[in-house]
Amino acid sequence: MDNPLAGAAANRRSFLSLLGLGAVAVAGSGTLAACGEKAADPGTTQQLDKLQAVLPKFQPLELVQPDIKGVSPVANGFTKYPSALVDAITEKPGRGSTITTMTPFWGQVPAGPGQNAYLDAINAELGAVVTPGVQDGNTYADKLNAILPARDIPDVLCIPGWEISKIPNFSEAAKALFEDLTDHLAGDKVKPYQMLASLPTVAWGNAVWNERLMAVPWPTDGPYPWALFYRKDLVDAAGAGIPKTAQELYDFGKKMTDPGKGVWAFNDVQAMVEMIFRVPNSKDGWGYKNGKVLFKYETDEFKAALEFMAKLYKDGLIHPEVVASKGADAKLLFSGGKIAMIQDGVGAWLGMQAEQQKVTSGFNMQPVPFFAADGGAPLVWGSPDPVFYTFVKKGLGKERTEEILRILNFVAAPLGTKEFELVEYGVEGKHFTKGADGWPVGTDLQGKEKADQFRFLAGTAPTIKYDARVPNYVTDLINWENAAVKNLEVDPWLGMKLEMPAEYVKVKQPTEDKVKDIARGRRPLSDLDTVLKQWRDGGGETGRAHMAKALSDAGR
Amino acid sequence: MALPAVLLLLVFHYLPTLGNVVAFKDYDQWSGDTAIEAIVNSRWIGFTNFAELFADSQFWDALRNTLLITTFQLVFFFPLPIALAILLNSVVSSRLRGFIQTVVYLPHFFSWVLVVTFFLQMLGGSGLLAQVLRDNGLQPWDVMTNPDTFILLVSSESLWKDVGWGTIIFLAALTAIDQNLYEAAASDGANRWRRLWHITLPGLRPVVVLLLILQLGNALSVGFEQFILQRDAVGRQAAEVLDTYVYYLGLLTQDYGVGAAAGLFKAVIGLILILVANRVARRFGEEGVFVRS
Structure with a gap:
């Protein structure tokens, strides 16, 4: 990879001299800055x-x-409407x-x-x-x-x-x-x-x-931010089973993708793939392992997940419209049968099922039970x-x-x-x-x-209530949610509220862009180390120090 | 009669311009009881925001992309509306001309989401072209996700969206050319090409120069939505332009100071380009955008 800074430096010099702004820039970083350092926002922890x-x-x-009893933190379910209402x-x-x-x-x-x-x-x-x-x-x-x-x-x-x-x-x-x-x-x-x-x-x-x-x-x-939903009607008809390992997920993608019919297996399933590979995600991507605070990019699990994502993109298992434009409507493609499996929020389920069953007879979307890449106990992200x-x-x-x-x-x-x-x-x-x-x-x-x-x-106090349009929704949802409670990720920072340092917030988007470059095959996987170094130097270490201090201050 | 326009300019253009002062401040939007107080109370830090901006390699990436795209579009696509206007002007049937005009104007009113989606449906991996190729046993290539040809893609999208709209002013200028000149030239034996070269193009020249100067003023604004939508598809290296850079680094992390600095930088460059272009135009005997009395 060529060093992007080298070209930029040359550009900068020629540009500044062109405009006569060189002196200004030097003054800005030197003398003037002496009276005008910017206050760095160090972040807060509660x-x-x-x-x-x-x-x-x-x-x-x-x-x-x-x-139906939900296992805490899953809410309880109500299938019968109360006969006598209280005037509370x-x-x-x-x-x-x-x-x-x-x-x-x-x-x-x-x-x-x-x-x-x-x-x-x-x-x-x-x-x-x-x-x-x-x-x-x-x-x-x-x-x-x-x-x-x-x-x-x-x-x-x-x-x-x-x-x-x-x-x-x-x-x-x-x-x-x-x-x-x-x-x-x-x-x-x-x-x-x-x-x-x-x-x-x-x-x-x-x-x-x-x-x-x-x-x-x-x-x-x-508590679950993400789910993988699949079109049970279509998947059953194609004779593809629901995946229980990363390999099976890939095989599922291969089996369901049929460009000739305009059908692709997935939308952008990055978050779910990370979860499947047990990437930590406490407080937006942090984990604590063997006495060390690690951001998700630094873990072997993330590297494996990224490699897997890159394979999905390379082999064309993700719908081209989703790949090419942020304006693509993955929900629409999924409900139209053009995507077989979609990563979405749990809240998408009820509304889509209720609406689409009117349009497509036999429409049946179901969440895939959480699983791990190796078929072992999954790590399930959650947030209260x-x-x-x-x-x-x-x-x-x-x-x-x-x-x-x-x-x-x-x-x-x-x-x-x-x-x-x-x-x-x-x-x-x-x-x-x-x-x-x-x-x-x-x-x-x-x-x-x-x-x-x-x-x-x-x-209100959390409840999951019956919806006449989708009668089995309450039961399906709570059973699916209850099954995963025991695998919920334990948040080492539970009960803390963190505002991150500005320097760390700034490095986030550029790093995400670079990770996307790797997932989509524009850069090789081996570049991840370079990306990580830039992340650490650019504010990642500041973020880690903030997270570590929060833990030690709490005596954990 | 000019009062409403003056008021409009004052309230929505000149007053907000004063807000640019945050480019020289460590702007803290909560440092006062009102928004204006916050601007006043924020600490003066001179050119620190600019220094921060110029030290950021991503800013230079964005500037490079912006300049590449703007130069490319100026050289290859600026002349096209002129050609189209001349072509339209030569269509004799006014009904046919009206129909063509409507068709080519229409995309101007589409949002970028729609334009990008339209290109996707035609040229994307699941689009019409790809399906036809697949049906004939060929391997489709995906122009929508290739960073190397991205400049062609965005320029084609802009062209499709705005080429018709761009003809309006040229068409008006064409009708202002004295028809007697054509008749006189024709009777002197000038053929179609000579008439185009000696009458039509010189007649259009003032308008062309005017629009070129105005275009240069906007050289550093190549669009925003178009690039945000397709950023993930081709990556930041290809799709980051100044406006998206300001959005991600100035707005999303709420560093308004640096964002304002980048905006001010853009405006100053635009002003310089306009002034230089105006001077050059006047040296070549054109009127330009403004004249000193």
Whole structure:
């Protein structure tokens, strides 16, 4: 490989002299810099177990007995709709205020209060005028990047966890923009908010910034970030078994790929292949082995996974559209039968199955049970982190803040309450009717008016509930999830919240680009050592020191 | 009457330009109660951001790619809308001409995602061409993922998208040429080529020079979405341009200072190119973009 720096240096000299900027650059790095070094962002670590005092006291609330038990951290499943609903909140939570919110939604944005029966029904129950600002979930980060620095935020703001990790210095932003909820919810103070008190403590632990409770978490109902889904109908018809080793995965790819028919085996399955090869992934790719903190790129497991990925690309088992453009829609190709196996989030399952079975008769997507490359016990990535966080605008005053918290408490009422039914399904006869099995079935009006305006403000204690469109979903999901709990990766940094040093954050994208070059055959596998060296020198070591210090500070 | 336009310029162009000051600051967006206060409060660090930018080998990679692509497109693709306009202008049937114009304008209104997808469906590994080749027992080659020919691919995409749109101004300029000149030349026995050479092209020259100068001002902006979409397919080495570099290093890691420095660098280069090109044009007797009175 040629040294990219050599050419760049020559370029730089000629360019600077061309522009007469050489002197400026020298001055910038020399004399002027003396008065102007940039402050390096060293990152932060919060040891959450030391913060128990700011967390609300957990008070379980079991109104309905689950039908299928999830093994913790998998949520319980409910297949029968509760016969008698509890009116859990009798006092009206609102005081007649107008409250603006912002939540993400992946679909059509419905009308606002006054023109939306779903909103109006809930607002009547709340005794407040909640005015939702629903934003496109795909471009939510752009919206956040505009409103946060401008400090132009709604009264209640929902931020997905994956967006927060993209906002550097988020703890500073939180301090400047959001109300500190510690004095309202810590310890026994949560008592008046019975529903919020029933959210798991591990979720609350993640809602802490600057050692203060800053948000209401939306707990996850399953710990797995990724799954491999396959089209059971197509795979069975082709007589290909589901893979249990890396070799079988490759053979599966060979068997299912048929360019003549326009069918390829996979989308970009990099994350799942890493998992199959037991690459560590705690806190976005870190592991701890034999007394050493290692990033995933440095492990033999990663090298093996990368070699495997390179083979998938080289042998053309990944759909060419996915390879050639970020705009390719892998979900669409999968549901159209052009991709046989897809890596996707677990959340993709229910919606796709429900929609596609209407289009393609016999459509059946199923997750592949987790397996390891050598057929032994798999390593399964997992994260207990909440899905969303809900923040309250700073400086609204005690009265308004408490009113908002009471409303969030209302929204957090679990299955088995009238409040839950209203928020989740709307008004009976208008937004839903009861099906033969007793579960609410949404009407067209529900589809038009409900965009989870309230649901995304506060989650309930985790539950997985029956969906009439896919009757066996609850059972299939929980069985699949339960089977893998014993193989969940143990996070050495569990209970810590880390903001990484800026230098480390900067080296991430360039390194990912180089790793992609290797996976896609533009560079040989032997280049990985060079890439690693550049990563270490460019900020990787700084990241490692940060991770190691966090461990030793915690006495682990 | 000019007031709304002036206001528009003031609010959306001149005022935000002041924000460029963060290129000289260690910008911390939370160091004040308002966004403006944050800019004011951030520490002045002189040219440190620029030094950081110029010390980054990836910046030079991006600049090299940008210059390669922009030069290539200027030399090979800038003349094409002129040729197409002349060709269109010679179509006698106005109905046919309108139809062709509509067809070639249309792609300009497509988003880049659509354009890239269209190329994929035609030339990609699962596209039409590949299927036809496979059906005839041939091995398809994949132009969509070859870093070596990427410059041809992106230029073809740009061309397909914008060549029709680029003809509009030239067509207008063509109609402004005095028709009597053609008649007089024809009666003097000038053939089609001589008329093209002595009447049409000189008539177009001021517009060509004007557009060329404006184009040079944008030399360092070759596009963003087009490159983001196809970055993984060909790798950073081939697809990183200045705008994507600013996106990944300035925005995604929120180092706004360096991002602003890169933007300012681009603007200064663009300004220099415009000024130089304008001077050269005036030396050759053209009016250029602006004149000193």
